[in-house]
Amino acid sequence: MTIALPMQLRQIRGTVLIPLLDQPGFKLVPDAVLVIDDSGRISELKTAPDPCPIPETKPGCIWMPGFVDTHLHFPQSRVVGSASGPLLEWLDETIFPEEARFLDAHYARMVADEFCLSMLSQGTVAAAVYSSSAPSATQILFETMARVGLRGLVGLTLMDRMAPQRVLLDAEKALGAARELAEQWHGFDGGRLEFCITPRFAISCTPKLLKGAAKLAHELNLPVQTHISENQDEIDTVRQLFPKHESYLDVYARAGLLDGRSILAHCIHLSDDEWDLLADKGCSVSHCPDSNFFLGSGQMALHKVQSRGIECGLGTDVGAGRTFSLRRIAASAYDTALLTGSQTTAEELLWYASRGGAKVLGMDDRTGRLEVGCEADLIVMKQSDTGLKPARLFDSLVFQHDQNGVEATYVRGRRVYMKDGS
Ligand SMILES: [Zn+2]
Missing domain, CATH: 2.30.40.10 (Urease, subunit C, domain 1)
Structure with missing residues (x-):
């Protein structure tokens, strides 16, 4: 029976x-x-x-x-699989125009429902989510996740330069909106939802915005998430924008953004010194292998994480990732391990997709x-x-x-x- x-x-x-x-x-x-x-x-x-x-x-x-997705983008739900990479070209051609649509609350509300259902139907119970740069869309995402029962970190994506005007928000306005959202949502429903400080990446943030974001994270004790070292053109641009910094990771370190609650996505082309610094700071890594394949970014070597005892979870990175399924991402991480000389098993990857991800989100006492x-x-x-x-x-x-x-x-x-x- x-x-x-x-x-x-x-x-x-x-x-x-x-x-x-x-x-x-x-x-x-x-x-x-x-x-x-x-x-x-x-x-x-x-x-x-x-x-x-x-x-x-x-x-x-x-x-x-349940699975934990350590990295994905709400406003990219409808452009999954847009083959317009590599990274910087894909952002300009596909992503920024789509993210601008989230200024429209009606559109944001419709996509928020689809986005949450896509996660739940793949067994995802918690996620670290980038919203768009629109405070109203971020508010709608929080409301939707609160209603459907999901857990997670949600961040207003901070960007005040080097993108179309419609997706930019100047530092003062963005940090003011982030503070309001954090005060309303951080710790909601017994810690089911948290607000996450989310500079998109060093290219799209002025030093003033990066420093202000770090200050707010410390003041309100908030987690931080951002991208790093995904693509060589991106790394070269960061070097030009921050010529006095030793490395890409050093930009975030000197802004004050790195500590035990920082989640760094991609980490494909980090030097050994950067890996050591990342480990010293106690940061976590979101491994996004499907996205890395799709945009031709390269592969992150899992053994660099494992040998340093760095906390690691898997990320779909929707919409550069082509699926909401952490099982498919685990399969993709297996392929990546084969290509990078890393030893792993399906069991281990399934753990990264669940318990490992919960540790990355700082929610492992809850999920x-x-x-x-x-x-x-x-x-x-x-x-x-x-x-x-x-x-x-x-x-x-x-x-x-x-x-x-x-x-x-x-x-x-x-x-x-x-x-x-x-
Ligand atoms: Zn991403």
């Missing part, structure tokens, strides 16, 4: 993947019982007794922590963790053969996109997405 997937989870029986806390891997419990209390926290997690009076909740499926007392952010994945040996099971979850998929997504035990017919 089976029961339908409920709106509010109370108890589950089935195969559960429990992420290890501090190393990439999972404990597989083939027949577990998981109980969730009224507040959405896990109150019991144990191997099912024999005999067990509870029927299996969803046969042919696996329960695991990406299946333990008594933790909030129940879970997904149910269809798995054609739940009896597979663990290594094959992880391979199947990461690489077999055609057969298996997300049946339902839960945040704090509440269903936020269900596939038709589940």
Whole structure:
């Protein structure tokens, strides 16, 4: 006998993947019982007794922590797959014109709904999101994420130069709007949503804006996210704009933007000195392999991260990334590892896509963790053969996109997405 997937989870029986806390891997419990209390926290997690009076909740499926997307762009949702790279040309031709459309609140509201559903349907429960430079669109994104039940960091994208006027906001106005949004949303609903200081990248921010952004982050104790070292033309431009700085990373370091709550996306062409500085500052990395392939940017070597003990998560980087699926990104990260001489496994990459990402967001006490007392952010994945040996099971979850998929997504035990017919 089976029961339908409920709106509010109370108890589950089935195969559960429990992420290890501090190393990439999972404990597989083939027949577990998981109980969730009224507040959405896990109150019991144990191997099912024999005999067990509870029927299996969803046969042919696996329960695991929801995915965490450490880097994507809300206003690029509708231009996924626009083959107009490399980076700087793609920004000019495709991205800036599209992001300008988010000055229109009606358009922003419509896309916000699509954007959130795209994440939830792929099992993403939390994300670090770049909004556009429009405060109104950022407000709409917060409201939508609050309503649909998603977790995450959201940032007003800061840019005050080297882009069309319609997507620029001068430093004072942008920082004023960022402060207002942070005061309204940072820590919303028990820490489900946070405001993130988000300079787009060094090219699009004057030194005044970078410094002001860092000052605001320190004053309000906010996380920071930005791009770095994605493309050689970008790096050359940064060198011309900041000739007195030792490196690209040094621009952010001297502005005061780097600490244990800074998330740096791409990190493809960093020098060893930059990698060491990044590690010393305690920054985290968002690895965006699909985007890196699509814009021909290059590949980030995972071993540079692993050998320095840097926190790392995976990012779809929609819209340069062509999918909202962290499973596909994990597969792409596997390909990247092959090309860069890095050792990894599907199991490890699945951990980066969930628990690793939660650590990058600074939300690992709230999500990406299946333990008594933790909030129940879970997904149910269809798995054609739940009896597979663990290594094959992880391979199947990461690489077999055609057969298996997300049946339902839960945040704090509440269903936020269900596939038709589940
Ligand atoms: Zn990006």
